[in-house]
Amino acid sequence: MHRVxxxxxxxxxxxxxxxTWHWPKAAGQGLARAARATAYGIATASHRLxxxxxxxxxxxxxxxxxxxxxxxxxxxxxxxxxLSLLFVNYSPKGGRxxxxxxxxxxxxxxxxxxSNLLPxxxxxxxxxxxxxxxxxxxxxxxxxxxxxxxxxxxxxFLIFAVFGRFLSAALHPVWFVGFCLSTAFAVALITVLISxxxxxxxxxxxxxxLLFGIHYFWLKEIGPINLFFNPLPSPVGTSGVMGSSGRxxxxxxxxxxxxxxxxxxxxxxxxxxxxxxxSVWLT
Amino acid sequence: xxxxxxxxVECRELRKVYPDGTEAxxxxxxxxxxxxxxxxxxxGAGKTxxxxxxxxxxxPTSGRLTLCGLDARKxxxxxxxxxxxxxxxxxxxxxxxxxxxxxxxxxxxxxxxRSAQDRARDLLRMVxxxxxxxxxxxxxxxxxxxxxxxxxxxxxxPKILIVDEPTAGLDPEERVHxxxxxxxxxxxxxVILSTHIVGDVEETCSRVALISEGExxxxxxxxxxxxxxxxxxxxxxxxxxxxxxLMGQGNLVQVRExxxxxxxxxxxxxxxxxxxxxxxxxxxxxxxxFLGGGEVEIEQTGRMGQIPQAF
Numbered sequence: 001m002h003r004v005x006x007x008x009x010x011x012x013x014x015x016x017x018x019x020t021w022h023w024p025k026a027a028g029q030g031l032a033r034a035a036r037a038t039a040y041g042i043a044t045a046s047h048r049l050x051x052x053x054x055x056x057x058x059x060x061x062x063x064x065x066x067x068x069x070x071x072x073x074x075x076x077x078x079x080x081x082x083l084s085l086l087f088v089n090y091s092p093k094g095g096r097x098x099x100x101x102x103x104x105x106x107x108x109x110x111x112x113x114x115s116n117l118l119p120x121x122x123x124x125x126x127x128x129x130x131x132x133x134x135x136x137x138x139x140x141x142x143x144x145x146x147x148x149x150x151x152x153x154x155x156x157f158l159i160f161a162v163f164g165r166f167l168s169a170a171l172h173p174v175w176f177v178g179f180c181l182s183t184a185f186a187v188a189l190i191t192v193l194i195s196x197x198x199x200x201x202x203x204x205x206x207x208x209x210l211l212f213g214i215h216y217f218w219l220k221e222i223g224p225i226n227l228f229f230n231p232l233p234s235p236v237g238t239s240g241v242m243g244s245s246g247r248x249x250x251x252x253x254x255x256x257x258x259x260x261x262x263x264x265x266x267x268x269x270x271x272x273x274x275x276x277x278x279s280v281w282l283t
Numbered sequence: 284x285x286x287x288x289x290x291x292v293e294c295r296e297l298r299k300v301y302p303d304g305t306e307a308x309x310x311x312x313x314x315x316x317x318x319x320x321x322x323x324x325x326x327g328a329g330k331t332x333x334x335x336x337x338x339x340x341x342x343p344t345s346g347r348l349t350l351c352g353l354d355a356r357k358x359x360x361x362x363x364x365x366x367x368x369x370x371x372x373x374x375x376x377x378x379x380x381x382x383x384x385x386x387x388x389x390x391x392x393x394x395x396x397r398s399a400q401d402r403a404r405d406l407l408r409m410v411x412x413x414x415x416x417x418x419x420x421x422x423x424x425x426x427x428x429x430x431x432x433x434x435x436x437x438x439x440x441p442k443i444l445i446v447d448e449p450t451a452g453l454d455p456e457e458r459v460h461x462x463x464x465x466x467x468x469x470x471x472x473x474v475i476l477s478t479h480i481v482g483d484v485e486e487t488c489s490r491v492a493l494i495s496e497g498e499x500x501x502x503x504x505x506x507x508x509x510x511x512x513x514x515x516x517x518x519x520x521x522x523x524x525x526x527x528x529l530m531g532q533g534n535l536v537q538v539r540e541x542x543x544x545x546x547x548x549x550x551x552x553x554x555x556x557x558x559x560x561x562x563x564x565x566x567x568x569x570x571x572x573f574l575g576g577g578e579v580e581i582e583q584t585g586r587m588g589q590i591p592q593a594f
Contacts, residue, residue, distance in 0.1 A: 051393075058390030066376070125374030129435065132338050133391045134364035276342075 055135055056143045063147040079105055079155055103228040106152055106184045107212050113148050114191040115204035117141075122199075137275040141192060142268070149185040156180045179231065179253075186227055186260055187212060189267050196274045227263075229256040288351035288365070290317040290442060290473050292337060297346035299332050299497075307332040309497040310346070319469040321484030321505075322477040324494035325574060330477045331371055333494065334447045337475065338368045351442055364392070367441030371448045371477075373432040377421035381412055381431050384420060385438060392439040399438075406434040410464065426457035433464065444474045450483050462486050485566040493573060500573065505566050512564035512572045515552055519559035520544045536571045 049056075082105055118141070121127040131137055156177050187208075194211070195204040216228050231253035292315040299308040307329045324330045335341040336348065339359055348355040350362045376384055382403060389399025407413045410430035415423070420431065429449060436444060446465065450458045466487045468474055476488060484491055484505070491508055493501040501508055516536070522544055529535040529549060537548040548562070549555055550572045564572075 054393050054395065055391045058387055062387055066378070121374070124376075125370065125372040126376060127374065128335075128340060128368070128370045129374055129388075130391075131340060132363060132366060132368040133388075134360050134393070134439070135391075136360065 052135060052139070055133070056139070059140060059143045060147045060150075063144045064151065079109070079158075102156070102180055103183055103230070104216060106156070106180055107187045107216070107228070108209070109155070110148065110152060110184050110187045111191050111205055111208045111212065114145065114188040115195055115208060116201040117144055117148070117192055118195045119199065119201040119204065138268070138272045141271065141275065145185065145188045145192060149181060149188055152184045152188075153177060153181045156184075175231070175253075179229075179257075182257060182260055183227055186264055186267075189264060189271065193267055193271045193274065196271070225259055226256065227260065229253065231256075288353070288442065290471075291315065291349070291351060292443060292473055292475070293347075293349040294333075294337070295347040295349075297333070297336060297348065298344045299329075299336060299341065300344045307497050308336070308343070311494070311497075311499045313492055313499060313502050315473050315475060315490070317469075317471065317473055318490065319465060319474045319476060319488040321488035321491040322475060322494065323479065323481065323484055323491060323570060325479060328494045329497040330479075330494055331447055332497075334368075334370075334445055334475070334477050337443075338366055338445055339363060364439060365442045367436035367439060367444040369429075369432045369436045369444075369446040369449055371451070373428060375420045375423075375428055375431065377419065380417050380419055381407060381423070381434075382416040384431065385434055388435045388438045394438075402438055402440075403434075406437055409437075410434045411460075426453050426461075429453060429457070429461065430464075433461075433468075437468070442472050444468060444472055445477075446474070447477045448479070449476065450478065450480055458483070481565075481567040481570045491566070493570070495574070509564050509566055509569045512550065512569040514561060515550055515572060516548065516562050516564045516568045517551060517554055517556075517559040518546060518548050518562050519556045520546050521556070534571060536568050 083102075118127070121130060130140060133140075190211075191204065191208045194208050195201070198204040198207060212227075215226075219226055229252070231249050294314075295312050297308050297311045298306070300306050311329075311333060322330050322333070332341065336343050337350070339355060339362060351365050353362050353365075355362055376387075379387065385403035385406060386396075386399045389402050390396070392399075394402060404413075407416050410433060412427060412430055412434070415427070420428065423431065433446065433449070436446070449465070450461055453461060462483055465474060465476060469487075469489075476484065478484060488505065490503065491501070491505050492499060493508070520541060520543055525547060526538060526545055529538075529547065534550045535547065536550060537546075539546050547555075548568075549559075550568055554561070
């Protein structure tokens with residue numbers, strides 16, 4: 001799984017940079033070689049993913065069971081209550097605030113769940129068992145984070161099913177869910193990385209909330225370099241429903257998600273190093 | 284494919300220095316082959332660090348590790364599929380039943396659902412937990428959990444089985460059962476038993492290594508390990524003043540109450556009393572001889588009996 005992720009990261013982010021850099025001297029040859037290497041990388045990664053689908057599947061199911069028992073129910077309840085309140089307060093201003101608040105909500109949920117992902121395994125001494133199994137530590141963490149993100153995605157769909165009519169006119173559901181999920185995944189991965197420094201779920205949650213709080217409230221206005229970038233334009237009028245005249249900032253949205261992928265690549269790469277070379281904190 | 288691999292664990296000059304500067308292993312070299320291998324040493328000797336390096340949980344600071352002929356640095360995933368590990372503090376998932384836990388571990392070993400279930404059924408029968416397989420692990424006793432632990436370590440049918448302090452906290456009956464299970468598992472695989480309970484090693488292992496302060500002090504057969512203790516193990520009956528005197532010296536192997544006083548078993552180069560009689564040494568005596576390594580005060584003459592440095 002993590003190989004697929006790394007392949008995507010390498011070939012989507014670094015290939016264009018590489019090609020741009022070397023274009024004048026080796027354009028045609030470099031492109032052909034890069035295309036072959038990309039195809040080979042994706043094929044190899046997919047083959048390995050298919051071969052290891054059993055244990056990743058088991059890990060996915062088990063993570064769902066282990067981490068979404070109590071936290072999941074509380075999260076769903078909190079989400080529904082929160083969005084009900086938002087609905088009452090913000091509906092006259094349109095869907096933009098609703099989307100922005102969704103980011104905040106999912107960030108909090110993902111922090112609360114993932115801050116306990118590794119510390120819980122470590123405290124219960126089950127990490128040693130898990131990591132002595134025949135697959136990579138990076139793969140384990142990535143599958144667990146993806147699992148939690150997927151459940152978060154289910155929550156997004158649920159919310160969209162209820163409140164989607166406020167957004168549908170301006171933003172397609174796929175975009176809405178995609179934006180929310182990629183942000184949730186980034187938050188989860190960064191929180192897991194923080195947890196490798198903090199040794200404690202509570203400390204991890206506090207540090208992550210502080211970090212993302214600063215990012216959310218202070219760096220909101222810096223455009224594409226914003227984890228919680230909201231592609232919707234400011235509401236037109238006060239009709240309560242996003243008007244069709246509002247234009248989506250497509251360019252800024254694409255730039256933002258590319259920035260997000262690059263950030264995730266660096267975070268994951270550093271997390272792998274932490275897991276591989278700093279394993280003393282585990283035991 | 285795995286059957287073609289040699290059953291061997293080879294450590295060459297393994298060193299481990301923790302970030303705080305503690306040197307847990309100081310260049311350990313040993314070769315383990317098929318059968319049960321006992322790793323002895325006092326608490327903090329470096330046994331668990333060595334175990335964690337062999338199970339690839341920790342990376343050594345320097346040195347080379349080869350398992351079944353595969354270099355640990357190059358074939359991590361392959362080697363993990365050949366390993367079974369029961370850690371010192373076995374982390375179980377309290378919300379799962381024994382059956383769910385084992386099938387989950389089986390699935391993590393890339394077994395199909397059917398294969399994982401068949402394997403879990405066989406292992407639960409082997410560790411005598413078939414009747415309680417649908418009970419949650421949180422309701423299990425310490426002994427039952429250790430048995431679940433050994434079953435999970437065997438889920439992948441490992442060529443190398445590593446058990447770290449497996450009998451700690453078990454009652455005598457459970458310990459006997461566990462030792463018998465381990466003895467059976469030694470066929471066709473390398474079993475490394477790390478413990479500071481000498482009796483476990485004595486009963487089961489064909490080879491033994493002694494680690495102290497991060498260094499390998501002995502590696503060989505238990506019989507040879509015992510040899511230096513011959514003629515240096517004594518038993519005598521004494522009083523509570525003897526107990527006070529011997530307690531701090533580190534050479535007292537055993538003390539038990541008798542109708543006529545306290546029966547002592549000590550390791551010393553000379554008889555600690557005139558009434559002391561020499562007895563045949565056990566592995567535990569040799570272990571105490573090695574670890575004590577100092578002096579025993581001899582009551583009658585006031586001489587200090589030097590214990591020879593046997594190793």
